[in-house]
Amino acid sequence: MSKLIEQPRYSCALGVQQTVIAIQRAVPIVHAGPGCSTKIHGLLGQGEGYAGGSTIPCTNSSESEVVFGGEKKLRGVIDGAFKVIDADLFVVLTGCTSDIVGDDVGQVTREFQNLGKPIVFAETGGFKSNNYVSHDLIIKAIVEQYVDRYAPAKGEVIPGLVNVFASIPYQDPYWIGNLQEIKRLLTGIGLTPNILFGPESGGVEEWLTVPQAEFNIVVSAWPGLKSAKLLKRKYGTPFYHFPYLPVGGVETGRFLREVAAFGASLDREKAEKFIADEERKFYTHIERTADFMLEFRYGIPRVFYTILDATYAVGFSKYLLNELGIIPADVQYIVDDTPEQYREGIREQFRRISGRRSASVEFSVDGGEIQENIRKTSPKQRALILGSGWERDLAVDIGADLLPVSVPITYRLVLNCGYAGYNGGLRLIEDIYDRVLGTYR
Amino acid sequence: MPKVNLNLTEVPIREKRLGSITGFAGTAGDLVNCSNSGCLKDGTRSFSQCMGCSSGNAFCQLSMIRDAAMVNHAPVGCAGDFFGFNFVYRVGQMERDLPPAIGRYFNTNIEEMDTVFGALSKLEKTIRLAYDRVKPNAIFVTTSCASGIIGEDVESVTDRMTNELGIPVVNCVCEGFRSKIWTSGFDAAYHSIVRKIVKPPQKRTNKVNIINFWGSDVFSKLLNRLGYEANYVVPFSTVSQLETISEAAATIQICPTLGTYMGAALEQVYGVPEIKAPMAYGLAGTDAWMRELGRVLDCEDEIEEIILEERAAVLPKLEEYRAKLKGTTCYLTAGSAHGHALIALLSELGIEVQGAAIFHHDPIYDNESTAADMLDHTVKTYGDIKGYNVCNKQAYELVNILNRVRPDLMIARHGGMTLWGAKLGIPTLLIGDEHFSWGYQGLLNYAERILETLDNREFVTNLAKHSSMPYTKWWLEQDPYTFLGGNTHVEAY
Numbered sequence: 024m025s026k027l028i029e030q031p032r033y034s035c036a037l038g039v040q041q042t043v044i045a046i047q048r049a050v051p052i053v054h055a056g057p058g059c060s061t062k063i064h065g066l067l068g069q070g071e072g073y074a075g076g077s078t079i080p081c082t083n084s085s086e087s088e089v090v091f092g093g094e095k096k097l098r099g100v101i102d103g104a105f106k107v108i109d110a111d112l113f114v115v116l117t118g119c120t121s122d123i124v125g126d127d128v129g130q131v132t133r134e135f136q137n138l139g140k141p142i143v144f145a146e147t148g149g150f151k152s153n154n155y156v157s158h159d160l161i162i163k164a165i166v167e168q169y170v171d172r173y174a175p176a177k178g179e180v181i182p183g184l185v186n187v188f189a190s191i192p193y194q195d196p197y198w199i200g201n202l203q204e205i206k207r208l209l210t211g212i213g214l215t216p217n218i219l220f221g222p223e224s225g226g227v228e229e230w231l232t233v234p235q236a237e238f239n240i241v242v243s244a245w246p247g248l249k250s251a252k253l254l255k256r257k258y259g260t261p262f263y264h265f266p267y268l269p270v271g272g273v274e275t276g277r278f279l280r281e282v283a284a285f286g287a288s289l290d291r292e293k294a295e296k297f298i299a300d301e302e303r304k305f306y307t308h309i310e311r312t313a314d315f316m317l318e319f320r321y322g323i324p325r326v327f328y329t330i331l332d333a334t335y336a337v338g339f340s341k342y343l344l345n346e347l348g349i350i351p352a353d354v355q356y357i358v359d360d361t362p363e364q365y366r367e368g369i370r371e372q373f374r375r376i377s378g379r380r381s382a383s384v385e386f387s388v389d390g391g392e393i394q395e396n397i398r399k400t401s402p403k404q405r406a407l408i409l410g411s412g413w414e415r416d417l418a419v420d421i422g423a424d425l426l427p428v429s430v431p432i433t434y435r436l437v438l439n440c441g442y443a444g445y446n447g448g449l450r451l452i453e454d455i456y457d458r459v460l461g462t463y464r
Numbered sequence: 465m466p467k468v469n470l471n472l473t474e475v476p477i478r479e480k481r482l483g484s485i486t487g488f489a490g491t492a493g494d495l496v497n498c499s500n501s502g503c504l505k506d507g508t509r510s511f512s513q514c515m516g517c518s519s520g521n522a523f524c525q526l527s528m529i530r531d532a533a534m535v536n537h538a539p540v541g542c543a544g545d546f547f548g549f550n551f552v553y554r555v556g557q558m559e560r561d562l563p564p565a566i567g568r569y570f571n572t573n574i575e576e577m578d579t580v581f582g583a584l585s586k587l588e589k590t591i592r593l594a595y596d597r598v599k600p601n602a603i604f605v606t607t608s609c610a611s612g613i614i615g616e617d618v619e620s621v622t623d624r625m626t627n628e629l630g631i632p633v634v635n636c637v638c639e640g641f642r643s644k645i646w647t648s649g650f651d652a653a654y655h656s657i658v659r660k661i662v663k664p665p666q667k668r669t670n671k672v673n674i675i676n677f678w679g680s681d682v683f684s685k686l687l688n689r690l691g692y693e694a695n696y697v698v699p700f701s702t703v704s705q706l707e708t709i710s711e712a713a714a715t716i717q718i719c720p721t722l723g724t725y726m727g728a729a730l731e732q733v734y735g736v737p738e739i740k741a742p743m744a745y746g747l748a749g750t751d752a753w754m755r756e757l758g759r760v761l762d763c764e765d766e767i768e769e770i771i772l773e774e775r776a777a778v779l780p781k782l783e784e785y786r787a788k789l790k791g792t793t794c795y796l797t798a799g800s801a802h803g804h805a806l807i808a809l810l811s812e813l814g815i816e817v818q819g820a821a822i823f824h825h826d827p828i829y830d831n832e833s834t835a836a837d838m839l840d841h842t843v844k845t846y847g848d849i850k851g852y853n854v855c856n857k858q859a860y861e862l863v864n865i866l867n868r869v870r871p872d873l874m875i876a877r878h879g880g881m882t883l884w885g886a887k888l889g890i891p892t893l894l895i896g897d898e899h900f901s902w903g904y905q906g907l908l909n910y911a912e913r914i915l916e917t918l919d920n921r922e923f924v925t926n927l928a929k930h931s932s933m934p935y936t937k938w939w940l941e942q943d944p945y946t947f948l949g950g951n952t953h954v955e956a957y
Binding site for chain 2: 027034037054059063064065066067071077078080083095099102107109118119120124150243388413415416419431
């Protein structure tokens with residue numbers, strides 16, 4: 024597998040500025056070259072939100088900061104940010120320039136922390152990792168440098184309170200909708216979820232209750248796991264891990280039942296009643312439209328490709344196969360640069376994707392290579408591609424239907440659409456067949 | 465002293481080459497006076513927000529050469545703009561009836577170990593792979609902060625790969641940290657083209673180079689009538705088209721902020737005359753530009769005819785629009801030369817320009833022509849602009865100013881700025897096609913869009929009612945230039 028990248032589908036470590044923006048009234052302060060923030064925003068995100076995009080304070084490192092160091096400049100920008108920007112938490116992020124020249128950003132940030140200012144820092148020089156990895160780094164920075172300091176009652180566990188690590192904001196274009204549904208579901212079975220990001224969360228106040236959770240939930244192939252382990256180490260909070268996005272009736276039911284079994288304080292009967300009620304509603308729709316899926320005689324997709332991150336690839340594959348009857352193509356592609364230690368687990372998920380079927384999976388960060396492979400082996404049946412905007416020509420060339428799910432999505436505007444849970448499963452059916460039926464004149 | 469030196473691997477940045485600045489607060493007249501007397505000083509900001517960088521601007525031109533491939537020698541985050549430019553490229557293909565093609569852009573994915581041990585072998589591998597996948601007629605390599613700081617000798621690799629692959633593999637030095645003026649990236653792209661792609665002329669042709677972005681074709685009609693042919697460069701050119709731009713009869717640039725270096729390079733190195741006049745915005749500017757074109761292309765009589773015809777065609781309608789727009793106030797934010805041109809255009813329509821936040825200022829262009837100084841022309845023709853602010857896209861200053869000035873209309877040329885007018889309930893307009901307002905007809909086009917915008921206020925009124933403001937009350941009460949200071953002296957040019 025090549026390390027070089029044609030058609031990037033994620034950003035560098037600094038891409039995590041979007042994670043910060045997703046926390047209500049939190050603002051990144053970027054200590055990096057002048058173009059970094061804008062490029063990240065261009066790939067990850069539609070719209071600047073409260074204070075992202077062109078609002079982000081930045082040192083715009085120039086030659087003089089590279090030669091003489093940029094700590095003084097950073098101090099000035101942090102100082103200005105506190106005066107100019109109305110926010111509850113600032114997160115200083117470094118870029119390639121400051122990390123290579125070795126500015127002591129920790130020292131500069133601590134000066135402000137010592138004055139009692141709500142500010143934390145993390146080293147996110149672009150070359151250090153990518154935004155999947157650095158997402159956990161930022162959570163760690165906030166927990167260790169802010170929550171630890173200001174949380175009112177770290178020792179007191181609140182029964183039913185859970186922290187949810189489920190989606191990398193903006194890297195998952197549907198993060199708002201997904202978190203909204205996950206919050207709705209967990210509330211439905213009787214929990215009080217700290218959803219931490221987006222309009223459904225209580226912002227920085229909510230983060231301050233992180234240490235009081237009864238347990239934590241990670242809904243993800245691998246990002247977020249480090250955060251859950253950190254909280255276990257620090258506060259002894261146990262965590263439950265569901266290794267893909269639960270989409271539709273089967274997997275959402277499985278997810279909720281397992282969570283209910285994990286949480287000691289939960290009323291299981293009440294939870295089971297909620298699940299049964301949700302399943303009934305969900306399957307009413309499936310049953311109502313099953314004749315369409317069986318009978319539409321002009322061709323609907325019979326085989327699918329996922330070119331997605333691991334969390335989505337597994338979740339979508341299970342749903343498409345088990346609940347919509349679309350069969351995985353020979354190879355599924357995972358594009359999130361999954362660290363080696365998690366790959367076997369993901370392969371295993373694909374190996375037993377249904378009771379009677381397995382699919383093979385390839386890990387590649389090079390979209391150009393993936394597209395070459397698909398072109399070479401393109402199937403006879405009508406195909407569905409769950410990929411990104413980069414797949415536009417590929418889909419046309421092999422006569423496939425394309426639903427952009429991974430960044431860059433560009434050809435869609437996303438507000439509160441999400442694909443998690445029961446509601447997300449229904450929405451996914453609508454979106455897929457909307458595209459399919461839209462191809463008929 | 466000629467500004468173009470093709471022996472240099474990298475083009476000197478605008479701060480050094482032209483004495484360009486990014487910080488100034490005063491009036492447009494003051495700025496012109498300072499510029500002309502060589503006493504311009506730059507201001508630095510102790511608080512700043514994120515900008516753009518040279519590598520994006522270099523990429524914006526090179527990435528749309530139809531049969532070339534791009535290699536970005538950088539960590540993956542620097543490739544964040546790939547898809548955006550690919551999207552623009554594909555929209556342009558639609559508009560020009562070209563077959564759909566995806567941009568072929570590669571990133572070398574510099575990682576931590578590479579910053580220690582170097583990444584030249586990765587670069588070489590990526591170039592080779594790009595060649596195998598795309599079979600391009602040229603490959604451009606753009607650099608990054610990371611590759612620049614660790615001191616990668618990119619030129620040695622591009623030279624070697626040029627020999628190995630038998631196509632030009634061209635180094636384009638455009639690290640983000642090198643210049644505060646991101647348009648230095650255009651210069652970097654053109655420097656690499658003129659240095660390594662353009663061939664010495666074999667003959668003179670009737671083609672006229674038009675250095676532009678991706679706007680609509682407004683030049684063919686005019687040039688065909690004069691017996692010339694429009695040759696748009698650089699987006700949508702082919703490599704072989706670029707090889708022969710040295711043979712053109714003249715060079716037009718749609719905007720000197722974009723094309724100052726390329727225009728001068730072609731004239732200084734290959735004797736292709738550049739049209740040196742104010743840009744063709746507003747009646748006076750368009751007249752002057754047309755006459756200069758007539759002089760250079762040796763068709764002055766036909767130009768006079770065209771001026772008469774076009775003026776007669778647009779004037780009655782223009783009067784109508786002027787009457788409707790009378791008393792309208794406007795605040796403007798845009799890149800440098802295009803911003804000056806829009807001030808001229810708005811003034812021509814009888815709109816009062818209350819102020820402008822312009823991203824940088826070049827006291828002189830590479831052609832060293834004072835006739836081409838658009839701001840000078842605008843001030844002389846239409847009078848001074850009071851609130852003239854050179855500000856490299858600092859939204860916090862803009863919000864502060866808009867909150868005070870409260871114009872009837874805000875015009876922006878770049879993304880990320882319109883929101884602030886709209887959040888304050890000010891009708892706001894962004895026009896992407898820079899050719900839209902060009903020439904006599906452009907006045908009418910613009911007037912129409914402005915009237916439409918002024919009339920369409922329901923959305924912004926409601927948005928303003930429900931918007932949050934990320935700026936503190938304290939800030940909105942301060943002088944907008946509170947953080948601008950320093951007055952760093954700029955080297956005389």
